[in-house]
Amino acid sequence: ETGVTQSPTHLIKTRGQQVTLRCSSQSGHNTVSWYQQALGQGPQFIFQYYREEENGRGNFPPRFSGLQFPNYSSELNVNALELDDSALYLCASSLRLAGAYEQYFGPGTRLTVT
């Protein structure tokens, strides 16, 4: 196991609702990245946080937002949920930039939107 934890493991929400997913990074890592993985697809980069600031964002609408706290844990918030938001949400921690260092992934949160 990598030491990256996520909660909850599973979640069922209704279209239009809001959801908050949480991630604790591996000890010593100050960068957290969030990914959305639909069934049969590779993870899609949502955004990355470094020292509490957003540091890179993928092609996701503003209703996807995040936070990083002083202890480097992080939250992903999704507003106005849509059916297509159903996916596995992965967070990954690293020493610095996601593409320049090894990333350690958490077990993911499976979100189902009905």
Next chain:
Amino acid sequence: EDKVVQSPLSLVVHEGDTVTLNCSYEVTNFRSLLWYKQEKKAPTFLFMLTSSGIEKKSGRLSSILDKKELFSILNITATQTGDSAVYLCAPSGGSYIPTFGRGTSLIVHP
């Protein structure tokens, strides 16, 4: 827009076989390419490649990068059932944001 194509999409082999997984990419200002193994949920890191022609090895797995032809391969020799997984490659460009491919699903039968 960055692009990653992995092939084949799926592969079924028997224990002891050797497999080669391919990853071709188009990335602006290439920085690195990472390989991951995803068994159930969390992808696990295998290799990070930044230079052409330098093979990285870890046990029965090895990988190499060709920055001129824009591809990487992942080799697994003497496959075992525990190698069954989805293998993902993720190049990153100037922004260091990785772009993941769809992955190659490998099934190893006893």
